[in-house]
Amino acid sequence: MAAALYDPAEGYYGRPAGQVGKAGDFITSVSVGPLFGRLLARHIASWHQQAGSPERWRIIETGANDSSLAGDIISTLERLSADAGLEYAIIEPLPRLAQDQRKRLPGVAIVESAEAFAGDPLPSFVFGNEVIDALPFHVIESDGIAWIEQGVTVDDAGAFAWHPLGPAAAEVVGNLPVMPAGYRTEIRCGVRDFLRPLAAAMAGGRMLWIDYGFPQDDYYHEARTTGTLRTFSRHRAGEDPLDSPGEIDITAHVDFTALARDLDATGGQVVRFEPQGSFLTRVASPWLLEMEGRTDDTTKKELRAFQTLTHPGHLGSRFHVMEAAF
Template structure:
C-alpha cells in the first residue's frame, strides 16, 4: 500500500501476509472512525499487538535486522557509559538500581554489567515484548551467574522507588509523533486516509494537544516557519518521561538518541521534518511501505526533553554529542593499552563509528538528567566536561 515508485525488496510471503493483516486492521479503523491521525498510525505500525514492528517477534537489530544501534557496534560505548556510572555507584553504595527501558537486543545491558566495577544490585529491563525478552535472555546468557542474577524483567516501571540510574538508548525516537504543516489559515495536522486501495496522506486543522505543542514550539523559534513548512512534535514525550523516571528518587537518567536542540530541529531549511523509515538497512521516507516490517522513527527535540525533565524535578546536568561523550569518558585510552594489532584495528574502527561526524558522532546526542533527592550527587558528570552544549538547548 506504499508509493509504487519506491523500490524496496519484497519480503518473504509469510512476512508480506503479516504486513497485509496489519494493513487490514488499520484500514478497518479508518473506515470505522474516519481519517486516522498519523500519531495513531505510527503507534499501530510499531506496537499493534501481534503485528506491530516492535512486537511481532521479527529480528530487528544488527546486520540481520533493519538497523544497527551503538551497542551493536561493539563494547566501547558501554564502557563509556560504565565509566560515567561508576562515580554515581560509588556515592550510592552497593544497593543501587539500574533500569533500562526498551533494552533492544540486550547487548547494552550485557556490556554495561560486565564492565562496571560496582555493578547494581538490580538491573531492571523494562520490556513488554515477549519475543524481545527471549532475545535479551539469550544475549545475557553470556554473563556470569552472579551478574545474571541481578537482572529482572519488568513490564512497567516499579511502584517502589530506587536510588540509581535510568538509561534510555534510542527509545524516544520510537515514540509516535504527530506530523504538522503550516497552512494558509493555520496549523494543520497530518492524517492517514485510504484512497484507491492505498494508504495516503491528508491534512486537517490541528487541535487539542497537537495544536498547543506546535504553538509552543513556534513561539520558541527566532521566526515563525512559512506556509508549507512540515515537521513533527512528540506530544507524548512529557508523559513518557514522567512515567519512566518516576521511580528514580535520587540519581541520574541518561537519554541517548539522534536529535537536535529545538532551534536546529525546526530550522527553516529542515522543512520536511525528520521522519525516517528503516527496512533491511535501507532508509526511506514512505511510512506506508510494508507496515509492521518497517521501523518508523523521528529525531528527538532535546529542548523538549529538557523541558519535560525540568517539569519532573530533574536538573539538566549535561548535554553533548555522542562523540563528546565517548571521548570525554576517556575510552580512547583503551586503544593505547591494546598490544594485539588486530584488536587495535577492531577497536579503532569501533571508535571511529561512534565519534566521526559522518558516522554516529554528531547525529547522536547524550543528555544527563540528575535528581538529587535528599543528597548532593556532585556537579556536571565528567564525560560531559569535554564538550558540554547545554547552552544550545
Template sequence: MARALYEPESGYYARPGRLVGRSGDFFTSVSVGSLFGRLLAAHLAAWRGGKSGPWRILELGAHDGSLARDVLAELASAHPAAFAEVEYAIIEPLPALAARQRETLSEFAEVVNIVNAAEDLEPRRGILIANELIDALPCRIVEATEDGWVEMGVDLGSEGNFEWKVIGDAGEIAALLPARPPGYRTEVRPDLESFLSPLADRIGQGRMLWVDYGFEADDYYADGRSEGTLQTFVKHRADNAPLDAPGSKDITAHVDFTALGAACESLGGRVVRFENQARFLTEVARPLLLSLEGRMDEEVAKVVRQFQTLTHPGQLGSRFHVMEVDFSGETT
C-alpha cells in the same frame, strides 16, 4: 506509528529475527560492538562513586538485551563493588522482546528485573539509560497552512492504500511551534512529560541519560527543514514512505532535545550534560584508552575500530547526542 511499530503480534518491533545490526535494518551504537556498553558502564560506576547500598540501572528500549549484557559484563569485571549491589531493571512492554532479553541475559538472571511498566518497580536510587528510545516514540505530524498549523492523520485510500489526511486544527500543539510557511511539515511529541513522569518517580532522585539523534528546537524547526525528519528504514536504506507496508519497517523521527530537556526540568530534573556522542565517549574512554597504550594485539585493534565508529563525525560521533539529567535536587 504506535500500531505499526508496537502491535504485540504484527508490529515492527515484535517481529522475530534481527532488526538491528549488519543483517538487520539499521545500526545503533550498541550493534557496533561491546565498547559502547563498556564505556557506559564506566560512566555509571563513576556516577555511583564510592557509595554503598543497593542501586539501580533502569534501561528503556533494551531491544534484545545486548546493551544490558555489555554493561553488566563490564561492571562485573571492572567494577565488582558496584556490580555486587546493582539491580538492572528493564521496562519492556513487548512480550516478544522481554523473552529475548531473558535469553540474552540468562547469565545475569540474579540481577536482572524485566517488567512491563514503570509502575511495576518500587522507587530506588538509580540511573535510567536509553539509547535510541525517544526517536522511536510515536510522534504527531503537523503541517503549516495559511490559517496556522493543522494535524495530519492517516486514512484508507480508494486503492486500499494508506494516505495522509488533515484531521483538524493542531490545537495545543500549535503553541509549541514557531510560525512557518504553508506546506512546512514537521513532527512533535507533546506528551513527553507524561511519558517521563512515572520514570522520574522510579529513580529515587537519581539521573537519566538519553542518547539519540536529534537537534535543539531552533535547528529542528529551522526554515530549511521543511519536510520534517520522519523516516523509515529497511535493510539500511532510508525511505520517506512511512505509510507503505506498516509493520515491515522501522519508523523514526529525530528528537527535539530542547523539548526533552524542558520536559525533564518540569519534573524537577536539571540538565547537567548535553553534548555530542564523540565528546562524551572521548571523556569517558580516557582511562580505558590509556590502559591500552603500548599494546598492539587484536583486542586493542577491535576497541580502536569500535571507538572510531562511535566517535567519528562522519559515523556516529556528531549525529548522536547525550543528554544527562540530574534529579537529586542539588545544584552543584
C-alpha cells in the same frame, strides 16, 4: 505509528528481536560492538561512586531490544567490581522481546512498565539509546497561519488526510514559531507520559538519553521544510510511513529543547547536552591510557570501534547525549 511499531502481534517491534544490526534494518551504536556498553558502564560506575555508592541501586534500561547492551554493561560493571548492590532492570512492554530478554539475561528484572517499581524507588541510573526517536510523533504542516496534522483516514487506509490538531498536538505546537505555508515537520506529544513512571521509580539519580536530533532552532529551521521523518528497511531509508506498516521502522529526529522541557516537567534538571563523540572520549580516557602501546588485533579492533563511535564523520556528531539529574 504506535500500532505500526508497537502492536504486540503485528507491530514492527512486536516480533522477536532482529530489527537492529547488520543483518537487520539499521545499525545503532550498540551494533558497533561491546565497547559502547563498556564505556557507558564506566560512566554509570562513576555516577554511582559520586552518589556515595548507595548500597542498593538500580539501572533501568529502556529499549533494550536484543539485550546485548545490557549484557555488555553488566559484565563490565562486574569486571570493574562496581556492581555491588546493583539491580538491573529492563522496561519492555512487548511480550516477545521480553521473552527473549528473559532467556538471555536470567538475573535481570524485565517488567512491562516502570510502575512496577513505584513502591520501591531506588537511587537509579535510567537510560535509553535511540528510544526517544522511536516514540510515536505527529506529522504537522503549516498553512501559513496555523498548523494542521496528518492522519490516516479510516475508510481509505492507503491515504493520508489532513486534520485539525488534536488537543495534545495543539499544546506542543504552542512552543513552535509560525512557519510558511507548506512547511512540514514533526512533534512528539507523549514524552512526558513516557518519562513520568521512570522518574517515579527513582530515589534520586540520573537519566541519560542518546539519540539523533537537534535543539529547537535547528530542528524547526526555515530550510528544513520536509521534516526528518524516515523509514528504514534493510538499511535503505524511505519517507513513506504507509509503505508496508509493521515491516519497516519509522523514526524522526529528537527535539532536544522539547526533551529538556519534558525532563524539567518530570522533576529533572539537565546537567549535560553534548555530542556523543566528546562524551565518550571523556569517559574513555582511563581506558585509552590502558590501551596505550598495545598493538594486538583485539586492541586494534576496539580502537576502530572507538573511532566509529566518536569520530564526527561517523557517529560522534550525529548523536547527542542529554543527561538530567533527579
